[in-house]
Amino acid sequence: MISMLKQRDFLSLFSGSFISNLGDAMANLFLVWLIYAMTNQPVYIAIALLCLEIPSIILAPLIGYMIDKNIKLITYVSFLSRAIVFFIIPISLYYGNIYTVFFLLCVSGAFSSANDILSNILLPKVVKKNELISANSILYIQFDIALILGPMISGVFLSFHYNSIGFIINAMTFLISLLLFLKLINKLDIEKSRDIKEKDVSNHYSLKNIFKGSHVLSLLINNSFWNLLIWGVYPVVIPILIKNEISDNPIIFSLFSSLLSLGIVIGSILVSKLKVKSSRKFIDFSIIAHGVVFFIIGVSHNVLFFLLLALLFGIISVPAMIFSKTYIQENIPEQNQGRIFSLYYSFSTAGYPIGLALSGLIVNMIGVRYSILTSSAILIIVVAFSVIMRSFNVNIKQSI
Incomplete structure (x- = not known):
């Protein structure tokens, strides 16, 4: 199981997914804590979380379709958008623009499914077929580790009142993930292979x-x-x-x-x-x-x-x-x-x-x-x- 992490392509996929999940886990605690501190209204916490979840649920099929059509473009758009959002959110919180924050969270939520979808479709390309179960197991473990570490890191920043720095680091996680995913996509040359395969696609693959x-x-x-x-x-x-x-x-x-x-x-x-x-x-x-x-x-x-x-x-x-x-x-x-x-x-x-x-x-x-x-x-x-x-x-x- 550990030996799989020595495979360079799988390590890139693992790292990109982990860093993105870590950013998500950090963001959730930051948002819940700071929004409540700013508004003192529990309902705003619920709205913020819904802004992250609902666009993700509704738009995930579209994101998946776009990934099938142009994986590189949607990778750029998804991770860059989320990075920009979390660079802007602390500014909006500073000025008390809670509705702007909700809008930004909707934008982030719209692209949040990309990490999961990309990880799942890239995995069969970086490991052998008989290694898929082990590889998926490792990805599940990293997800749980991210859920544990993310709130801990956020808690440290919040305890020292480094709220803006925390959001900036959060945004940086998405940029790092973008670079790792793009590096892997470019190496695998997925765009070219898909162009070839799509010429042979028939109704059988609908x-x-x-x-x-x-x-x-x-x-x-x-x-x-x-x-x-x-x-x-x-x-x-x-x-x-x-x-x-x-x-x-x-x-x-x-x-x-x-x-x-x-x-x-x-x-x-x-x-x-x-x-x-x-x-x-x-x-x-x-x-x-x-x-x-x-x-x-x-x-x-x-x-x-x-x-x-x-x-x-x-x-x-x-x-x-x-x-x-x-x-x-x-x-x-x-x-x-x-x-x-x-x-x-x-x-x-x-x-x-x-x-x-x-x-x-x-x-x-x-x-x-x-x-x-x-x-x-x-x-x-x-x-x-x-x-x-x-x-x-x-x-x-x-x-x-």
């Missing part, structure tokens, strides 16, 4: 036929339900469950969150060691198993058992995360991967805020435990039904 000829559409739908019913519900119900049902101690919540992150890292390492090809069976089993663990969390009462479940909750989620991307990389034609990954991004991301909104309402209606049990049960049923229908369709095709 998105409609790709959805018909593969199981990608059901993969996108299942991932959307997964984010809606688990990852979108979890941030709301777990703190309430801990406080009201497990232990009225914030340390337990802190431990749960830490063990969840640790579980994802452990799971990523374990998956990277697997010498298997990605398959829908692994993905579906992981999602169903994740739903089962969430269900058990909903009925648990013992603190130690609850914390062990947090670790398992992280570990068991990883195969679905990694194999989903690897499955697309292995089964979708190169010239369509940008669009497919953008749809994957939109489907997955859209479920999260909807889940957050719905879970708050559902908890008030039926209580926290029944909310967990209901959401996990629905997920298990939906994915299991998807598996049954897919097998049924395969049997019909074979019998014809």
